[in-house]
Amino acid sequence: xxxxxxxxxxxxxxxxxxxxxxxxxxxxxxxxxxxxxxxxxxxxxxxxxxxxxxxxxxxxxxxxxxxxxxxxxxxxxxxxxxxxxxxxxxxxxxxxxxxxxxxxxxxxxxxxxxxxxxxxxxxxxxxxxxxxxxxxxxxxxxxxxxxxxxxxxxxxxxxxxxxxxxxxxxxxxxxxxxxxxxxxxxxxxxxxxxxxxxxxxxxxxxxxxxxxxxxxxxxxxxxxxxxxxxxxxxxxxxxxxxxxxxxxxxxxxxxxxxxxxxxxxxxxxxxxxxxxxxxxxxxxxxxxxxxxxxxxxxxxxxxxxxxxxxxxxxxxxxxxxxxxxxxxxxxxxxxxxxxxxxxxxxxxxxxxxxxxxxxxxxxxxxxxxxxxxxxxxxxxxxxxxxxxxxxxxxxxxxxxxxxxxxxxxxxxxxxxxxxxxxxxxxxxxxxxxxxxxxxxxxxxxxxxxxxxxxxxx
Amino acid sequence: xxxxxxxxxxxxxxxxxxxxxxxxxxxxxxxxxxxxxxxxxxxxxxxxxxxxxxxxxxxxxxxxxxxxxxxxxxxxxxxxxxxxxxxxxxxxxxxxxxxxxxxxxxxxxxxxxxxxxxxxxxxxxxxxxxxxxxxxxxxxxxxxxxxxxxxxxxxxxxxxxxxxxxxxxxxxxxxxxxxxxxxxxxxxxxxxxxxxxxxxxxxxxxxxxxxxxxxxxxxxxxxxxxxxxxxxxxxxxxxxxxxxxxxxxxxxxxxxxxxxxxxxxxxxxxxxxxxxxxxxxxxxxxxxxxxxxxxxxxxxxxxxxxxxxxxxxxxxxxxxxxxxxxxxxxxxxxxxxxxxxxxxxxxxxxxxxxxxxxxxxxxxxxxxxxxxxxxxxxxxxxxxxxxxxxxxxxxxxxxxxxxxxxxxxxxxxxxxxxxxxxxxxxxxxxxxxxxxxxxxxxxxxxxxxxxxxxxxxxxx
Numbered sequence: 001x002x003x004x005x006x007x008x009x010x011x012x013x014x015x016x017x018x019x020x021x022x023x024x025x026x027x028x029x030x031x032x033x034x035x036x037x038x039x040x041x042x043x044x045x046x047x048x049x050x051x052x053x054x055x056x057x058x059x060x061x062x063x064x065x066x067x068x069x070x071x072x073x074x075x076x077x078x079x080x081x082x083x084x085x086x087x088x089x090x091x092x093x094x095x096x097x098x099x100x101x102x103x104x105x106x107x108x109x110x111x112x113x114x115x116x117x118x119x120x121x122x123x124x125x126x127x128x129x130x131x132x133x134x135x136x137x138x139x140x141x142x143x144x145x146x147x148x149x150x151x152x153x154x155x156x157x158x159x160x161x162x163x164x165x166x167x168x169x170x171x172x173x174x175x176x177x178x179x180x181x182x183x184x185x186x187x188x189x190x191x192x193x194x195x196x197x198x199x200x201x202x203x204x205x206x207x208x209x210x211x212x213x214x215x216x217x218x219x220x221x222x223x224x225x226x227x228x229x230x231x232x233x234x235x236x237x238x239x240x241x242x243x244x245x246x247x248x249x250x251x252x253x254x255x256x257x258x259x260x261x262x263x264x265x266x267x268x269x270x271x272x273x274x275x276x277x278x279x280x281x282x283x284x285x286x287x288x289x290x291x292x293x294x295x296x297x298x299x300x301x302x303x304x305x306x307x308x309x310x311x312x313x314x315x316x317x318x319x320x321x322x323x324x325x326x327x328x329x330x331x332x333x334x335x336x337x338x339x340x341x342x343x344x345x346x347x348x349x350x351x352x353x354x355x356x357x358x359x360x361x362x363x364x365x366x367x368x369x370x371x372x373x374x375x376x377x378x379x380x381x382x383x384x385x386x387x388x389x390x391x392x393x394x395x396x397x398x399x400x401x402x403x404x405x406x407x408x409x410x411x412x413x414x415x416x417x418x419x420x421x422x423x424x425x426x427x428x429x430x431x432x433x434x435x436x437x438x439x440x441x442x443x444x445x446x447x448x449x450x451x452x453x454x455x456x457x
Numbered sequence: 458x459x460x461x462x463x464x465x466x467x468x469x470x471x472x473x474x475x476x477x478x479x480x481x482x483x484x485x486x487x488x489x490x491x492x493x494x495x496x497x498x499x500x501x502x503x504x505x506x507x508x509x510x511x512x513x514x515x516x517x518x519x520x521x522x523x524x525x526x527x528x529x530x531x532x533x534x535x536x537x538x539x540x541x542x543x544x545x546x547x548x549x550x551x552x553x554x555x556x557x558x559x560x561x562x563x564x565x566x567x568x569x570x571x572x573x574x575x576x577x578x579x580x581x582x583x584x585x586x587x588x589x590x591x592x593x594x595x596x597x598x599x600x601x602x603x604x605x606x607x608x609x610x611x612x613x614x615x616x617x618x619x620x621x622x623x624x625x626x627x628x629x630x631x632x633x634x635x636x637x638x639x640x641x642x643x644x645x646x647x648x649x650x651x652x653x654x655x656x657x658x659x660x661x662x663x664x665x666x667x668x669x670x671x672x673x674x675x676x677x678x679x680x681x682x683x684x685x686x687x688x689x690x691x692x693x694x695x696x697x698x699x700x701x702x703x704x705x706x707x708x709x710x711x712x713x714x715x716x717x718x719x720x721x722x723x724x725x726x727x728x729x730x731x732x733x734x735x736x737x738x739x740x741x742x743x744x745x746x747x748x749x750x751x752x753x754x755x756x757x758x759x760x761x762x763x764x765x766x767x768x769x770x771x772x773x774x775x776x777x778x779x780x781x782x783x784x785x786x787x788x789x790x791x792x793x794x795x796x797x798x799x800x801x802x803x804x805x806x807x808x809x810x811x812x813x814x815x816x817x818x819x820x821x822x823x824x825x826x827x828x829x830x831x832x833x834x835x836x837x838x839x840x841x842x843x844x845x846x847x848x849x850x851x852x853x854x855x856x857x858x859x860x861x862x863x864x865x866x867x868x869x870x871x872x873x874x875x876x877x878x879x880x881x882x883x884x885x886x887x888x889x890x891x892x893x894x895x896x897x898x899x900x901x902x903x904x905x906x907x908x909x910x911x912x913x914x915x916x917x
Contacts, residue, residue, distance in 0.1 A: 374883035
């Protein structure tokens with residue numbers, strides 16, 4: 001009885017505090033997939049919990065999500081071993097939506113750790129493609145969110161695959177290793193779907209960086225360091241003029257202007273991550289060494305094909321990596337040691353990693369993230385770790401609590417190739433799983449018995 | 458990886474990406490030019506019995522439990538059992554084997570055939586010295602042969618084998634209206650291309666529709682539009698007809714023209730046309746072009762809009778080779794849907810998967826599985842076994858080799874995969890791959906090919 005009183009109290013608190021913009025959401029009979037930590041934190045149960053969770057799949061869970069206008073105010077509670085009817089009684093005439101998951105898989109949305117979603121209509125058509133700006137004189141200060149079109153058809157086309165949130169990033173072009181500032185968006189398709197405008201700064205080393213910095217790794221690494229140095233210098237307001245810059249060893253001919261470097265200050269303070277694309281093991285070591293000079297950098301390495309060769313050093317220095325578990329070919333000389341065991345070795349070394357699908361068509365292909373994670377499982381990674389690598393792990397790097405912002409019901413194991421979402425909620429709002437692709441499908445579906453000409457269907 | 462940066466867009470489009478630039482080729486007049494003959498010679502000495510198998514035979518028939526006897530590289534016998542798995546071994550298949558494999562109820566299928574690959578002619582590492590897949594010097598290059606640009610040490614062949622690919626068709630790229638001859642290869646570890654050539658497989662001719670030729674040649678003398686593309690096809694088929702006529706009337710005194718020889722061999726029905734074409738309306742016009750010059754288009758490749766004209770494809774007996782979910786990277790691929798392959802199949806046309814990718818070729822079973830699932834979700838009722846035809850038998854048909862491979866039937870080449878689990882799940886991977894009965898990949902017994910290029914680096 002005491003327990004029941006506690007549940008009643010919790011729900012009572014919801015009712016008082018969270019009159020919602022979006023309706024609250026009650027999902028019953030869910031096969032919930034969630035990381036153990038979040039599960040414990042958000043669980044209300046009248047059952048004695050097992051002491052050791054070896055997996056994070058929990059059957060017969062009721063989920064109550066209370067959403068306020070600001071998504072950071074969302075509260076999500078899991079009930080285990082409590083009848084849904086009892087919870088409904090407690091909720092009384094609260095305005096909420098109920099969804100019976102019928103025992104199907106329920107997860108947070110998929111979080112795409114790296115993409116160009118909504119930044120181009122047709123990749124091959126220059127006028128429609130805002131992913132990079134080779135003719136621009138600015139770099140770091142350019143925000144991906146300013147190029148983001150939430151109504152690009154690729155937003156709905158990928159939402160259909162369970163992706164609710166995505167990192168969007170520019171790529172480096174022109175004469176800079178710096179690509180610009182990346183953002184975090186949700187896939188609601190609404191005009192307010194940019195969640196974080198300045199989420200990280202992106203720089204590119206390796207072969208890509210050498211192209212943009214004059215032709216060598218020496219030049220590209222130097223350019224990156226100059227930018228960071230200038231930012232550090234400006235942060236302390238002690239080296240604004242050329243003499244001071246000279247004293248502080250800042251190259252006055254640096255390709256990173258003072259004003260651009262201002263946008264790196266949050267990076268050098270460690271407030272937002274610096275994502276660096278790099279592949280070769282020795283180049284990764286060079287990136288790790290940046291932390292000797294710039295101690296507060298929060299570095300995420302993108303690509304990292306040869307990371308497995310230096311996994312221990314990556315782990316020791318708390319560097320995060322975003323990798324594609326499909327990469328296994330020596331596609332370039334800097335990725336000669338690409339291997340399917342990359343993610344397995346990184347996992348054993350304790351590295352914090354996210355899974356990307358860089359080898360797929362990056363612009364519109366983020367819907368295949370679940371396939372890439374599934375193949376990491378096929379190659380030996382534990383299921384829950386692969387799933388975390390496309391959900392909670394990368395979301396946490398950008399301070400996003402994914403489970404509080406998104407819920408997806410699937411028709412099967414979300415990492416298996418034949419599964420797909422049947423319902424999706426972002427910030428409590430039910431999302432359409434229709435898209436331009438499903439409309440084309442419906443028009444030409446062989447089971448469509450319409451006698452009308454296709455253009456009238 | 459395909460990302461679009463304005464600064465090197467031209468490089469990406471013209472030099473690097475097989476997606477954008479794919480054409481194909483091919484013929485061989487046996488009397489006039491026996492050249493570059495196949496020296497393919499697998500080891501046929503081991504007689505193998507596979508028992509306890511769940512067999513998807515590639516014909517579209519239901520999965521059955523049974524045993525397979527492999528002798529002299531051929532499927533000598535397949536025995537189907539309707540009895541319990543544990544009693545299968547009691548049935549006498551009458552196979553004098555030297556090697557017996559208990560498949561332990563694992564799935565056994567024909568080896569996968571990729572009808573569209575650039576392994577070898579756009580090999581890893583992808584550097585400028587390796588761009589041997591596209592003769593971007595003229596829109597008409599039917600005189601070139603893809604095999605002359607194939608590097609047998611491409612590490613991609615080895616990884617494709619681990620994904621169950623036993624036969625693959627290498628095409629010239631798609632920059633040109635007439636790209637050149639394609640070649641069908643056994644995925645056999647060899648020092649030479651000749652050692653991989655599929656014996657007596659017909660040559661193919663790669664042709665290309667749409668955006669690529671007009672973009673590549675728009676400022677280099679044309680074609681500069683889809684109109685120019687069609688004019689280019691027609692003018693050259695007229696030349697080919699004249700050459701064909703001359704060759705027929707006086708073979709001995711006709712001096713060889715490699716370019717027209719290929720085209721005339723198409724008109725003679727010896728070479729199969731493999732045509733890169735995305736848009737539905739364009740494919741329909743190409744089929745009319747083929748009628749005008751009395752040749753056959755065997756397969757449309759990429760065929761992102763095939764679902765819009767599946768009835769026309771069926772009527773013309775023309776196959777469509779498609780991706781599961783690549784679309785949207787250029788205008789002519791904008792209307793891609795996830796149900797393309799199942800919709801074409803449902804209409805009774807010949808549908809198949811293809812990779813056009815050194816990564817995708819390693820997981821073609823997954824590409825088929827997702828297409829199949831999306832199709833059934835859209836209301837179709839296609840069996841897994843029917844969907845399997847998209848991986849082996851239909852590509853074999855498109856390459857003119859269905860009498861030799863593509864299904865597990867008595868007398869065919871023993872190109873066989875033993876899977877760890879149902880190949881329609883992500884978690885299933887090939888455990889053993891046989892080519893003509895020779896075990897070339899065995900995941901758990903450390904048997905796998907390794908390219909010369911891999912030596913001296915860290916990956917074993």
